[in-house]
Amino acid sequence: MDEAVKLSLDEAWTLSVDILEGHGYSAAHAAAIARSVVAAQGDECHSHGLYRLIDCVRTLRHGGVDPRAVPEVIDQAPGVVRVDARGGCSLLAFETGREHLVEKARSYGVAVLAVNNAFHFSALWPEVESLAERGLVALAMTPSHAYVAPAGGRSPLMGTNPIAFSWPRPDGMPFTFDFATSVVARGEVELHRRAGKRIPEGWALDAEGRPTADPTAALAGALLPFGGHKGSVLSMMIELLAGPLIGDRLGHQTQPANGSGEGTPQHGEFLLALDPRSFLGPDAEARLQQAEALFEGVVVQGARLPSQRRHAARERSQAEGVAIPAELYDELVELRDGDGAQP
Amino acid sequence: MDEAVKLSLDEAWTLSVDILEGHGYSAAHAAAIARSVVAAQGDECHSHGLYRLIDCVRTLRHGGVDPRAVPEVIDQAPGVVRVDARGGCSLLAFETGREHLVEKARSYGVAVLAVNNAFHFSALWPEVESLAERGLVALAMTPSHAYVAPAGGRSPLMGTNPIAFSWPRPDGMPFTFDFATSVVARGEVELHRRAGKRIPEGWALDAEGRPTADPTAALAGALLPFGGHKGSVLSMMIELLAGPLIGDRLGHQTQPANGSGEGTPQHGEFLLALDPRSFLGPDAEARLQQAEALFEGVVVQGARLPSQRRHAARERSQAEGVAIPAELYDELVELRDGDGAQP
Numbered sequence: 001m002d003e004a005v006k007l008s009l010d011e012a013w014t015l016s017v018d019i020l021e022g023h024g025y026s027a028a029h030a031a032a033i034a035r036s037v038v039a040a041q042g043d044e045c046h047s048h049g050l051y052r053l054i055d056c057v058r059t060l061r062h063g064g065v066d067p068r069a070v071p072e073v074i075d076q077a078p079g080v081v082r083v084d085a086r087g088g089c090s091l092l093a094f095e096t097g098r099e100h101l102v103e104k105a106r107s108y109g110v111a112v113l114a115v116n117n118a119f120h121f122s123a124l125w126p127e128v129e130s131l132a133e134r135g136l137v138a139l140a141m142t143p144s145h146a147y148v149a150p151a152g153g154r155s156p157l158m159g160t161n162p163i164a165f166s167w168p169r170p171d172g173m174p175f176t177f178d179f180a181t182s183v184v185a186r187g188e189v190e191l192h193r194r195a196g197k198r199i200p201e202g203w204a205l206d207a208e209g210r211p212t213a214d215p216t217a218a219l220a221g222a223l224l225p226f227g228g229h230k231g232s233v234l235s236m237m238i239e240l241l242a243g244p245l246i247g248d249r250l251g252h253q254t255q256p257a258n259g260s261g262e263g264t265p266q267h268g269e270f271l272l273a274l275d276p277r278s279f280l281g282p283d284a285e286a287r288l289q290q291a292e293a294l295f296e297g298v299v300v301q302g303a304r305l306p307s308q309r310r311h312a313a314r315e316r317s318q319a320e321g322v323a324i325p326a327e328l329y330d331e332l333v334e335l336r337d338g339d340g341a342q343p
Numbered sequence: 344m345d346e347a348v349k350l351s352l353d354e355a356w357t358l359s360v361d362i363l364e365g366h367g368y369s370a371a372h373a374a375a376i377a378r379s380v381v382a383a384q385g386d387e388c389h390s391h392g393l394y395r396l397i398d399c400v401r402t403l404r405h406g407g408v409d410p411r412a413v414p415e416v417i418d419q420a421p422g423v424v425r426v427d428a429r430g431g432c433s434l435l436a437f438e439t440g441r442e443h444l445v446e447k448a449r450s451y452g453v454a455v456l457a458v459n460n461a462f463h464f465s466a467l468w469p470e471v472e473s474l475a476e477r478g479l480v481a482l483a484m485t486p487s488h489a490y491v492a493p494a495g496g497r498s499p500l501m502g503t504n505p506i507a508f509s510w511p512r513p514d515g516m517p518f519t520f521d522f523a524t525s526v527v528a529r530g531e532v533e534l535h536r537r538a539g540k541r542i543p544e545g546w547a548l549d550a551e552g553r554p555t556a557d558p559t560a561a562l563a564g565a566l567l568p569f570g571g572h573k574g575s576v577l578s579m580m581i582e583l584l585a586g587p588l589i590g591d592r593l594g595h596q597t598q599p600a601n602g603s604g605e606g607t608p609q610h611g612e613f614l615l616a617l618d619p620r621s622f623l624g625p626d627a628e629a630r631l632q633q634a635e636a637l638f639e640g641v642v643v644q645g646a647r648l649p650s651q652r653r654h655a656a657r658e659r660s661q662a663e664g665v666a667i668p669a670e671l672y673d674e675l676v677e678l679r680d681g682d683g684a685q686p
Contacts, residue, residue, distance in 0.1 A: 077452030077621040079422050109420030110615070112453050114622070137588060139580075153646035157637070165580045175583075177576040209644075227570025233520040233649050234577075236637060237482075237508045240518075244634040245480060247623050252640060272453070272615070278420040279457070280590050291587040294500070294579060297595060301552075303496035306576050 003326035012038045012322055015332060016053055022341035023057050025067040025089075032091035036122045041324070042317035043310040047187055048123040050324055050332060055121055056089070057335055064257020064265040065089055065119035071096040079104055079111045082246065085118035090142075090269055093118050094127055101273050102134050109278035114246035115269040120144070124164035124269075125178035125307070131273050132166035132174035140164045141238040142269040146252035148182045149222035151232035154209025156222040159251035160186060161238040168276070170288050175295060177306035181235040182223040189215045189223070242270040346669035355381045355665055358675060359396055365684035366400050368410040368432075375434035379465045384667070385660035386653040390530055391466040393667055393675060398464055399432070400678055407600020407608040408432055408462035414439040422447055425457045425589065433461035433485075433612055437470055444616050445477050452621035457589035458612040462600075463487070467507035467612075468521035468650070474616055475509035475517035483507045484581040485612040489595035491525045492565035494575035497552025499565040502594030503529060504581040511619070513631050518638060520649035524578035525566040532558045532566070585613040 007015065013034055020030035033056060041049030059065045069088025073096060076082045081100040085093035093115045104111035124140040131138035144159030164178035183203050192199050193215035204218030205211060212218050225231035243250045248268030257265045276284045298305055324332075335341065350358065356377055363373035376399055384392030402408045412431025416439060419425045424443040428436035436458045447454035467483040474481035487502030507521035526546050535542050536558035547561030548554060555561050568574035586593045591611030600608045619627045641648055667675075678684065 077618075079451035079453040080622055108422035108451055110422040110453050110455050112617070112622075137584070150641045150644070150646040153641060153644040155644050157640040157644070165576075167580075167583050175579070177573075177580075179573045179576070181573075226573050229649070230520075230522045230524075230569050230574070232646075233508070233522070236518070236641075237510075237520075239637055240510050240634055241480070241617075243637075244630040245617060245619060245622055247626055247630055250633070250637050253636070274455070274584075274588060275420075276588060279423055279455075279588055283590055287587040287590055290593070291583055293596070294582055294586075294593050297500040298493045298496060298579075301493070301496040301498050301500070303493045306572070 004323040005326050005329040006321050006323050007329075008321040009038060009042060009317060012041055012050060015336065016050065019053050019332060019336045019341070020056060020067075022336060023060055023067070025056070025060070029067055029069075029089055029092050032095050033089055033122075036091050036126055039126045040123055041322045042314055044313035044317070044322075045123060045310065046324075047185065048121075049322075051328055052121055053332060054335065059119060059121070059257050059265065062257035062259040073097060073100060075100075076114070079108045080114065081111070082114045082116060084116045085266070087117055087266055088119065090115050090118035090120040091122055094269070094271070098127075098130065101271065102131070102136065105136050105273035105275045106278065110272070110274050113271040113273070114248075115271070116246060116248050117266045118269065119265055120267060120269060123178055124162055125166070125176050125310075127271065128164045128166035128178070129174050129176050131271075132168040132176065135168050135276065137168070137274040137276060138164075138166045139272040140269065141242050143239050143242050143249070143251040143254070143267055145254050145256055145265070147186055147223050148225055148235060148251075149205055149209070150236070151225055151229040154205060154222075157252055158225070158232075158235045158239055159254075160223065161235045161251065163234070163238060167291065168288065169292070169295070170285070173307065173311045175291075175305060175307070179226075181225055181231050181238065183226045183231075184223070186219070186223065189218050193219065238270075242268045246270055347666040348669050348672040349664050349666050350672075351664040352381060352385060352660060355384055355393060358679065359393065362396050362675060362679045362684070363399060363410075365679060366403055366410070368399070368403070372410055372412075372432055372435050375438050376432055376465075379434050379469055382469045383466055384665045385657055387656035387660070387665075388466060388653065389667075390528065391464075392665075394671055395464055396675060397678065402462060402464070402600050402608065405600035405602040416440060416443060418443075419457070422451045422454045423457065424454070425459060427459045428461035428609070430460055430609055431462065433458050433463040434465055436461050437612070437614070441470075441473065444614065445474070445479065448479050448616035448618045449621065453615070453617050456614040456616070457591075458614070459589060459591050460609045461612065462608055463610060463612060466521055467505055468509070468519050468653075470614065471507045471509035471521070472517050472519050474614075475511040475519065478511055478619070480511070480617040480619060481507075481509045482615040483612065484585050486582050486585050486592070486594035486597070486610055488597050488599055488608070490529055490566050491568055491578060492548055492552070493579070494568055494572040497548060497565075500595055501568070501575075501578045501582055502597075503566065504578045504594065506577070506581060510634065511631065512635070512638070513628070516650065516654045518634075518648065518650070522569075524568055524574050524581065526569045526574075527566070529562070529566065532561050536562065581613075585611045589613055 016034035066087035083097035359377035409430035426440035
């Protein structure tokens with residue numbers, strides 16, 4: 001980063017809340033979104049960091065999110081809680097349902113939180129990690145818009161459909177992963193296009209369903225799923241669990257908000273929580289310790305655990321704050337102070 | 344298949360039961376195993392078909408399975424049922440717990456069946472499909488012995504760790520997948536070795552952790568996970584859910600039975616069941632119909648649904664029976680009639 005602006009986490013928080021509230025998000029939504037983007041920025045996940053505030057404002061302007069929606073909690077079944085986001089951002093809906101999910105998982109051993117009708121832009125790892133911090137094992141998935149072709153296919157059908165998992169560790173940060181089921185994020189292709197670079201073989205198809213190394217053709221075509229047929233069916237599972245099972249849309253039944261009023265960006269999210277203490281009773285601590293043998297087995301052979309870099313960045317950010325490109329900072333200040341923002 | 348022997352499904356069943364009971368499996372275990380291997384053979388999944396009877400007898404001879412174990416059902420939590428296989432084969436344990444799982448899923452919306460201390464050799468799709476036939480959505484996973492290196496690593500740590508999923512369809516066979524989280528099954532490498540063929544790049548490492556195209560070196564080294572880091576962490580999730588979470592072993596804490604008495608092949612299996620009717624109430628039928636749009640979206644662009652070939656084979660086998668290599672048939676007859684078999 002040639003020109004960077006350093007912000008303390010407090011400054012990043014205030015900037016985020018000011019932008020969001022200034023454009024009409026309720027205090028509750030602004031806080032939930034700020035928690036997510038500041039956490040991502042602090043973990044140096046730039047693609048889900050402060051940069052996403054621009055998306056939150058643009059989607060609002062295009063009518064793709066209700067910035068003041070009050071999520072509604074529905075006690076769907078003993079092991080299932082639904083939160084209807086009512087067209088608002090998914091993050092407040094998740095926060096509204098989280099303690100219900102925790103309580104159900106502790107009571108029944110396993111429980112599901114279904115978030116419905118939500119505008120969703122965030123990473124899933126802050127959510128599953130927040131459940132692991134409460135001692136639960138958590139799995140989350142959500143569809144996105146149709147950008148990915150099924151393996152063996154020619155045209156976009158599934159979302160980039162991320163899946164995230166978190167496991168509580170007795171001494172330290174949870175074991176957490178969060179990955180898109182496409183080979184790469186769409187943003188990676190966009191970065192190649194901006195840089196005038198070709199994309200590697202195996203990433204994407206053009207609009208005619210032919211393999212392409214041209215990022216512009218790829219953006220007009222389809223990404224490919226990771227891991228061939230295996231990743232493709234995993235992505236289909238995510239569509240089904242976070243779509244029809246919870247009474248919500250499939251990826252290809254959504255579109256980004258586009259200002260025409262025709263965008264239907266809202267969709268669902270599926271979260272599963274498992275309580276080790278319900279599964280194991282007094283053996284829970286010993287079994288969580290046993291799991292450490294797996295993590296040690298990875299590290300001892302020189303391989304990395306997922307989130308290792310992210311957790312290291314978190315420690316740095318808590319001490320030193322975050323750095324964002326000066327250009328992004330200027331854009332965010334303009335968003336805070338410029339036309340459309342309300343004092 | 345140059346020389347094949349045709350068997351009706353009834354003949355395949357009788358041959359399987361006779362071999363298993365003749366070597367000491369209880370009638371209940373013999374029936375559960377026969378159901379699995381005949382179903383796999385009928386679906387032309389040769390690697391999990393009648394061929395596996397040889398493995399069931401060899402493991403028994405090596406002390407790796409208790410052929411008369413009576414599974415014990417433990418009502419662990421409202422949403423969790425455990426079945427302790429007590430050193431017996433996983434299949435009878437699953438069948439013993441299945442209706443408990445179904446009942447819990449229907450009562451709570453979501454439930455888990457944990458199978459513990461089981462000898463496990465079978466495919467997972469017959470299990471998840473049997474749950475989908477009861478109207479549930481099902482996900483299953485199990486570790487195997489340490490054959491797979493983590494992405495970025497050098498030596499075997501995880502099992503080939505299959506994951507299977509099944510979704511009920513209103514008109515027709517469930518949408519089902521079942522795949523190993525290694526790039527290929529170990530059996531594929533073994534087949535290359537027997538045929539004197541090299542294996543493709545990206546399948547395996549040798550004992551020093553270097554990429555290898557030599558199947559013998561690969562069998563002494565480690566397979567690689569599918570899909571790089573993403574498949575690798577998914578495999579770790581399977582180790583955790585079907586291991587420590589349910590009070591059972593990690594893959595590297597097991598070994599195949601080897602006759603020395605030191606083999607500890609038993610491990611766990613994790614099954615999750617979700618009840619669409621609990622999630623959706625009166626909307627369930629309409630939402631299951633909505634999911635068909637995803638399957639149609641795959642088929643219409645010329646891609647295949649998982650299990651399509653298997654389901655077509657099932658129809659053929661029900662009409663015409665199954666064909667197995669003459670050499671395998673002779674080996675099975677020898678196993679039924681020869682030394683070690685009891686009349």
